[in-house]
Amino acid sequence: MLFSKFSGGRILKTGIAVFLTALICLALEWPAIFAVITAIVTIEPTASDSIKKGIVRFPASVIGAAYSMLFTAWFGNSAVTYAISAMLTIFTCHKLKLDAGILVATLTAVNMIPFTDAQFFDSFLVRLGTTSIGLAISTIVNLLILPPHFGKIIIDSTSALLTNSATLLKMVFADVVKGKKKKGTLDLFQRVFKDLEKAEQFCHFQRQEWKYHKHSEKEMQKVHYEHKRLLVIRQILFHLGNIIHAPINNKRNHLKNSKEIIAVVDSLALMLADRSNDKARNHDALIANLLQYFWELKNTPIKPGHFTAETMILYEVLALNELVEKLLKIELMKK
Known part of the structure; x- marks a missing residue:
């Protein structure tokens, strides 16, 4: 559309x-x-x-x-x-x-x-x-004739990307818990990534167009904040890509905190899909528990260069949490 x-x-x-x-x-x-x-x-x-x-x-x-x-x-x-x-x-x-x-x-x-x-x-x-x-x-x-205005397209594209990223987030971790990789998850990842590249291209087009047409400071601010959000979405997709392509096998790598991880993921997905939504009441507590458990795992003696799937997953969850927090800060600055 x-x-x-x-x-x-x-x-x-x-x-x-x-x-x-x-x-x-x-x-x-x-x-x-x-x-x-x-x-x-x-x-x-x-x-x-x-x-x-x-x-x-x-x-x-x-x-x-x-x-x-x-x-x-x-x-x-x-x-x-x-x-x-x-x-x-x-x-x-x-x-x-x-x-x-x-x-x-x-x-x-x-x-x-x-x-x-x-x-x-x-x-x-x-x-x-x-x-x-x-x-x-x-x-x-x-x-x-009909000078293009990409502001509305960029805003709507970013909103759609956040919603699809939330869906992708839940699908990725559902696959992790089951220890199986579904083709639908990879297909959605590739589709979201392509949409991100298009949205970033529209930001580039808009900056080029400003050289030849009048524009207000308000228009510039809108595109500026949307571009900042797109950069964060790119980082989120980077971490999700790490999980999608990671060699995870649930028969060998059991996630002891899988319920807590899924609870955090659901909360993060909700914040991505609905930017006006506050954090879940126990979100910070769940993050604190995962962070403590992550440091315990990290300090566990292991062979050099070998990390368990659980350690990697916990790291990615904590990284995703930081990025979603960053998105919320950008939203507050925008308002």
Whole structure:
């Protein structure tokens, strides 16, 4: 829902950019296909990305057009012309570190070949003109029409991540107590991790967008606090990942305090899923008991480099508790 709303604005801007680009080219009696291709690939999530990549795509398109005209003059409209033009365009753009423009440059090179008559230099100049139009129109559209606001998407994404992290937390420790690893737990872990990366990307987009559009201090604060929460969620997933991939076998490693651990996990999950919820009455007492037991286990003589599964699990629970406490502090600061 959130991502489809974001994509919908981009689709509309692409349509507007293509329409205006084609309208101008047809009015000038220039081939619109090259300008339209440039306009389509230049519409980026933010105006900043459109400008940065547009600066790269223009010289890349010039290189593709130059190779296309050169080899068309030598070999005509042949398979050799297509192959050499494409390969040299990709090679040259890569060597000149114009990688963001390789796709549009290569498409330009191969598309120009069948549309070129004997006027090779004129065709080259027209190509520069159409490229400029496509770049300019798409950048202007990205700047002025439907400027993206990622704040709401970021907030909703973070809320969903916290809820799913709470579910994942309970599933992971349910597997630990049973001594079995379920595929559904790993699938949820991977899905939550991907959603986290998307949310972090939206934070990056929003910061880039602020360079070109007005914004209030309140908007900046909201995104700042959401980004802080996302960093903590990443740490939570790191610790959950440690448990998921740990070699735990309940036949050999019995958790003496499994009931207390699950009670703490349930309390932590509740705090994650419902940020307005206070701690369970006995939460601090349970943490104190686990902490004391953890130090007792840690001080038990063992072989160097060998830790029991119970010691590891207790460490991860205590680490997760610290992170959830950190989330609560961020929530208080936000309010």
